[in-house]
Amino acid sequence: MVDFSNQPTMKGFFAPTRFEVDVYDCEVVGKIPTDINGAFVRLGGDWFYPPKSADDSPFNVDGYVSMFRFKNGIVDFKGRWVKTPRFLADRAAHKQLFGMYRNPLTDDPSVKDLDRTVSNTTPLAFAGKLFTLKEDSLPYEINCNTLETIGPWNFHGKYKSLTFTAHPKVDPVSGEMICYGYEATGLETNDVFLYTINKKGEVTREVRFKVPYISMVHDIGLTQKHVIIPVFGFVTSMERLKEGKVHWGWDSKAPSYVGVIPRDGDGKDIRWFKGPERATVHTLNTRTEGEKVILEAPIYDSNPFPFFPPIDGSPWDPQKARAFIRRNTFNLGSNDDGFTEEKLFQMNVSDLGRVDDRFLSLPYRYAFTAYGDRDRPFDEARAGNLKGRVNNCYGRFDLATGKMNSYFAGDTHSLQEVCFIPRTNSTEEGAGYIIGVASNYAEMRSELIIADAQHLEDGDVARVILPFRATAQVHGRWMAENELPFA
Amino acid sequence: MDDGWLKMNCLSHEREMKRATNSGMSAIADSQPTRRNFLATLAAASATIGSLSMFGAAAISSEAAPSQAASSKNVNDTRPYGVVSFHMDQPYLDTTGTAIPYHPPSGARSAASAADLSEIAFRAEHCYA
Numbered sequence: 001m002v003d004f005s006n007q008p009t010m011k012g013f014f015a016p017t018r019f020e021v022d023v024y025d026c027e028v029v030g031k032i033p034t035d036i037n038g039a040f041v042r043l044g045g046d047w048f049y050p051p052k053s054a055d056d057s058p059f060n061v062d063g064y065v066s067m068f069r070f071k072n073g074i075v076d077f078k079g080r081w082v083k084t085p086r087f088l089a090d091r092a093a094h095k096q097l098f099g100m101y102r103n104p105l106t107d108d109p110s111v112k113d114l115d116r117t118v119s120n121t122t123p124l125a126f127a128g129k130l131f132t133l134k135e136d137s138l139p140y141e142i143n144c145n146t147l148e149t150i151g152p153w154n155f156h157g158k159y160k161s162l163t164f165t166a167h168p169k170v171d172p173v174s175g176e177m178i179c180y181g182y183e184a185t186g187l188e189t190n191d192v193f194l195y196t197i198n199k200k201g202e203v204t205r206e207v208r209f210k211v212p213y214i215s216m217v218h219d220i221g222l223t224q225k226h227v228i229i230p231v232f233g234f235v236t237s238m239e240r241l242k243e244g245k246v247h248w249g250w251d252s253k254a255p256s257y258v259g260v261i262p263r264d265g266d267g268k269d270i271r272w273f274k275g276p277e278r279a280t281v282h283t284l285n286t287r288t289e290g291e292k293v294i295l296e297a298p299i300y301d302s303n304p305f306p307f308f309p310p311i312d313g314s315p316w317d318p319q320k321a322r323a324f325i326r327r328n329t330f331n332l333g334s335n336d337d338g339f340t341e342e343k344l345f346q347m348n349v350s351d352l353g354r355v356d357d358r359f360l361s362l363p364y365r366y367a368f369t370a371y372g373d374r375d376r377p378f379d380e381a382r383a384g385n386l387k388g389r390v391n392n393c394y395g396r397f398d399l400a401t402g403k404m405n406s407y408f409a410g411d412t413h414s415l416q417e418v419c420f421i422p423r424t425n426s427t428e429e430g431a432g433y434i435i436g437v438a439s440n441y442a443e444m445r446s447e448l449i450i451a452d453a454q455h456l457e458d459g460d461v462a463r464v465i466l467p468f469r470a471t472a473q474v475h476g477r478w479m480a481e482n483e484l485p486f487a
Numbered sequence: 488m489d490d491g492w493l494k495m496n497c498l499s500h501e502r503e504m505k506r507a508t509n510s511g512m513s514a515i516a517d518s519q520p521t522r523r524n525f526l527a528t529l530a531a532a533s534a535t536i537g538s539l540s541m542f543g544a545a546a547i548s549s550e551a552a553p554s555q556a557a558s559s560k561n562v563n564d565t566r567p568y569g570v571v572s573f574h575m576d577q578p579y580l581d582t583t584g585t586a587i588p589y590h591p592p593s594g595a596r597s598a599a600s601a602a603d604l605s606e607i608a609f610r611a612e613h614c615y616a
Contacts, residue, residue, distance in 0.1 A: 012598060381594070384597060386602065412594060
């Protein structure tokens with residue numbers, strides 16, 4: 001019997017949704033711009049069965065892929081579970097068989113050696129295929145029209161890492177994908193395999209190297225010359241797993257490292273720079289300027305995730321779990337392993353930021369991300385009191401001038417990750433739309449907002465209304481009409 | 488106007504009624520200066536002077552939009568009873584009658600389930616909510 005009644009954090013808007021869905025011809029307020037054709041694909045999770053442990057990570061939630069399909073001003077919505085072997089095994093047993101996040105030693109013996117990924121982090125369109133990604137396993141291929149799960153994909157057997165990142169980078173100049181897997185040769189290994197995959201989906205290059213310590217390598221940076229690899233404070237060990245703990249703990253004494261490797265280099269060419277306690281979970285963009293490699297990212301001072309607790313037993317510090325847009329500069333001409341850090345904006349932001357992907361790896365100006373503006377109204381009488389824990393705005397952050405333009409979602413709303421859609425036939429950076437899902441706590445529903453990225457203060461261009469709560473998203477990606485074989 | 492607002496907002500009135508009934512003072516209870524009685528009296532008085540529709544509309548308008556009440560002396564300045572209001576999601580009784588009256592929300596208040604969660608409990612499950 002399924003029972004979520006003893007899950008205190010899964011109530012109200014945050015309760016599991018537990019259904020697959022098709023909505024045709026969605027209700028729209030405003031008018032969908034005619035040059036938006038394709039799909040906004042979202043990936044996140046929803047516990048189908050409650051977790052076995054109350055202190056498990058929400059990153060262990062069952063994967064759920066959904067899609068707003070745009071065609072000639074009409075929007076359809078579809079949502080499906082990612083039907084991994086793990087999901088199917090749970091369904092067959094009618095209960096949760098899997099234990100703590102990335103700790104197979106806590107699983108039911110009946111599922112020993114089964115792929116335990118939930119494939120719940122990032123959707124990817126590449127080489128004409130749609131994938132769901134999670135960094136503990138291979139990509140799962142998804143039918144882009146039905147959203148039914150096809151199965152794991154290893155790039156014709158040429159991708160040898162056992163894992164695949166949730167944040168591959170597609171070079172807008174060459175069309176190549178730079179991707180990697182960490183813990184590449186198995187649980188608790190310090191191997192990283194870095195790959196180049198061409199536009200046809202063929203592996204053309206593999207580089208192997210080791211990280212200074214086994215850690216979460218969640219995202220990387222890509223320039224036209226280098227790959228940047230952040231390694232920071234999350235640590236693990238087989239001892240932790242044998243004790244039944246969640247995969248990661250936070251070591252505040254562990255230095256952060258950033259590896260810089262030439263795109264045409266070998267494993268021995270990687271250079272590690274060393275810095276203080278930081279968490280660079282997601283990057284915005286990176287570029288190479290002469291001998292300098294520049295990374296810009298929303299970076300936390302310390303551990304952002306309370307479910308990966310400090311290993312020294314100290315309490316998790318919410319004040320240090322705030323991300324600020326910072327610039328790290330690595331001088332390849334220097335003789336030491338230090339680097340410089342600048343805080344570009346004094347306001348903390350969501351670390352789920354995006355740029356105009358046509359400028360990825362290149363000089364650029366604008367970053368987009370969500371943030372909470374406490375000076376904006378919040379109607380707690382209609383929405384419920386969240387004590388200010390809302391991201392009610394999307395910002396366009398001008399890294400050249402330090403100016404920020406803002407979109408406000410409404411006084412009962414909180415925004416999930418932003419995404420950028422370039423305007424058709426435009427090459428100007430930032431010309432297009434921002435898109436993202438807002439949770440409307442007053443109406444108990446989700447709304448997809450679309451705004452002109454160059455005129456955020458003007459508000460919505462259009463808003464797609466779902467008459468229910470859409471499953472929570474981690475990452476969403478815009479997939480243009482010509483990227484996938486849409487029906 | 489037997490709607491939820493009147494029922495909920497007149498709990499103090501009901502307590503007065505109960506107290507009066509128990510002490511055999513129903514006649515007095517009926518004349519207690521409650522919101523319901525006040526509006527009824529106001530309507531009757533307005534009818535008497537032949538300007539019921541305009542004056543009644545003004546009274547209702549100032550109740551529905553308290554921010555406008557400051558420029559409309561006729562109602563709030565004469566409100567002699569307490570009102571239930573909210574501050575920081577907590578109800579309280581404002582005995583001066585000058586606070587913004589609480590109206591039952593039209594919203595689902597679906598975020599309220601997280602109101603009592605600590606920061607660590609909230610972020611532990613909804614780090615990207």
